Amino acid sequence: xxxxxxxxxxxxxxxxxxxxxxxxxxxxxxxxxxxxxxxxxxxxxxxxxxxxxxxxxxxxxxxxxxxxxxxxxxxxxxxxxxxxxxxxxxxxxxxxxxxxxxxxxxxxxxxxxxxxxxxxxxxxxxxxxxxxxxxxxxxxxxxxxxxxxxxxxxxxxxxxxxxxxxxxxxxxxxxxxxxxxxxxxxxxxxxxxxxxxxxxxxxxxxxxxxxxxxxxxxxxxxxxxxxxxxxxxxxxxxxxxxxxxxxxxxxxxxxxxxxxxxxxxxxxxxxxxxxxxxxxxxxxxxxxxxxxxxxxxxxxxxxxxxxxxxxxxxxx
Numbered sequence: 001x002x003x004x005x006x007x008x009x010x011x012x013x014x015x016x017x018x019x020x021x022x023x024x025x026x027x028x029x030x031x032x033x034x035x036x037x038x039x040x041x042x043x044x045x046x047x048x049x050x051x052x053x054x055x056x057x058x059x060x061x062x063x064x065x066x067x068x069x070x071x072x073x074x075x076x077x078x079x080x081x082x083x084x085x086x087x088x089x090x091x092x093x094x095x096x097x098x099x100x101x102x103x104x105x106x107x108x109x110x111x112x113x114x115x116x117x118x119x120x121x122x123x124x125x126x127x128x129x130x131x132x133x134x135x136x137x138x139x140x141x142x143x144x145x146x147x148x149x150x151x152x153x154x155x156x157x158x159x160x161x162x163x164x165x166x167x168x169x170x171x172x173x174x175x176x177x178x179x180x181x182x183x184x185x186x187x188x189x190x191x192x193x194x195x196x197x198x199x200x201x202x203x204x205x206x207x208x209x210x211x212x213x214x215x216x217x218x219x220x221x222x223x224x225x226x227x228x229x230x231x232x233x234x235x236x237x238x239x240x241x242x243x244x245x246x247x248x249x250x251x252x253x254x255x256x257x258x259x260x261x262x263x264x265x266x267x268x269x270x271x272x273x274x275x276x277x278x279x280x281x282x283x284x285x286x287x288x289x290x291x292x293x294x295x296x297x298x299x300x301x302x303x304x305x306x307x308x309x310x311x312x313x314x315x316x
Contacts, residue, residue, distance in 0.1 A: 036073035092158025110299030
């Protein structure tokens with residue numbers, strides 16, 4: 001009986017032999033976000049041939065194809081998705097290392113970068129920043145607004161330290177989500193809207209009005225679509241899609257449109273009024289989204305503590 005030869009050991013790419021550069025990791029991050037070599041090259045201020053050559057160099061080092069090319073750009077392969085995740089983790093650690101060195105010189109002069117979307121941006125985050133600035137006046141807080149998916153990419157790459165906003169998914173091995181308080185949503189209109197004094201409204205009563213709906217990339221949009229379907233009415237045909245609170249606010253003030261907003265945001269604005277439409281089925285946690293395996297800098301720890309205090313003392 002012939003004994004089969006053992007399978008050869010898989011060839012491991014040598015990533016520490018000097019061929020792989022930090023600029024290669026930066027390129028992979030940009031390619032996966034931009035979805036095209038042209039877009040990544042423009043972002044990194046290099047020519048397209050330079051970006052293409054660098055990508056080819058990375059693929060040669062790894063021995064696999066990271067992206068498939070098509071008429072509309074590039075799409076990560078399973079290898080590309082995996083390597084992008086690792087590249088962002090390395091970049092995040094390097095970003096944090098540089099900032100940590102600065103903060104060790106003077107912790108009160110550190111910087112914390114926080115991403116935010118609608119929920120939490122009106123009360124929780126501003127109050128937490130006000131508190132931390134009173135204790136650490138020279139600490140810099142940078143706030144970046146964006147769609148949840150965009151901010152999550154920024155978090156993975158270490159360009160933001162944490163995200164403050166609605167928690168729409170459970171924690172994962174890579175991402176930790178920390179609830180701080182529960183918040184409801186309501187239908188809002190501008191003050192003086194004809195329906196403002198109506199004591200009880202069904203969703204069907206307002207379905208044919210002009211609406212401002214959150215973007216399709218948000219989980220709130222999906223929940224609203226489910227509620228409309230459950231009530232047996234179509235999604236409003238007369239609609240605007242917007243996620244910017246300033247845009248939504250001005251449209252509500254200047255028109256008779258309707259919009260769904262977190263209660264804390266809508267009720268704190270004297271120019272808006274809640275309508276008596278029952279949306280109690282939509283309730284969510286607001287809190288922090290952070291990288292599970294990345295320790296906080298002193299500045300990030302200070303802001304986290306401030307956010308917790310505000311949530312405990314003001315919002316629960």
